Amino acid sequence: MIARSRLFLIICVSLAMPATASAHAVVFPKKSTPGGYEKYVLRVPNEKGVPTTRVEIRFPAGIRVVSFADVAGWQLQEVRDSANAVVAAIWTGSLPPERFVEFPFVAVNPRETTKLAWPAYQTYANGERVEWVGPVDSEKPASSTDIVTADTPGSSRVTLYLSIVAVALSLMSLGLALRRAS
Secondary structure, eight states, X not given: OHHHHHHHHHHHHHHHXXXXXXOSOEEEOSEEOTTOEEEEEEEEEOOSSXXXXXXXXXXXXXXXXXXXXXXXXXXXXXXXXXXOOEEEEEEEEEEOTTOEEEEEEEEEOOSSOEEEEEOEEEEETTSOEEEEOBOTTSSSBOEEEEEOOSOOTTHHHHHHHHHHHXXXXXXXXXXXXXXXXX
């Protein structure tokens, strides 16, 4: 009985750990293609007892941000460099405790495969600022996105086989429909 209780506790703790480890400012998707236009979303949860009042993201070199979506209750300030490229975005508003907000934006990816790091900063109503800028295995990691080619070995064959099966099923369905019509 005690061993079973201990096992249950270990399983619960191990399942809860990934959830707590991922509770930070995260940019989605986690993978995208070189040179493509991508809709990214910065998701920020509020795990403190006071509202989040400011969220900032700094855009990685090599990415070109082209537009932002409006987010109800939040004001956007675009930060631009001397070449007028968007290098950061700052949203101000109020995010109550135990809620999250998403900030969508569209960007053009770098043409080469790479890993983009998204440093983000979250400020609370009491003045506390959390910096999500560390390495992946740190307590406060920056989110990242892998820019990789979509084709993986064998993926074109799977697509081909699925296409052949789809055509065969379509022809069989057409044959049955024509047979019933006669």
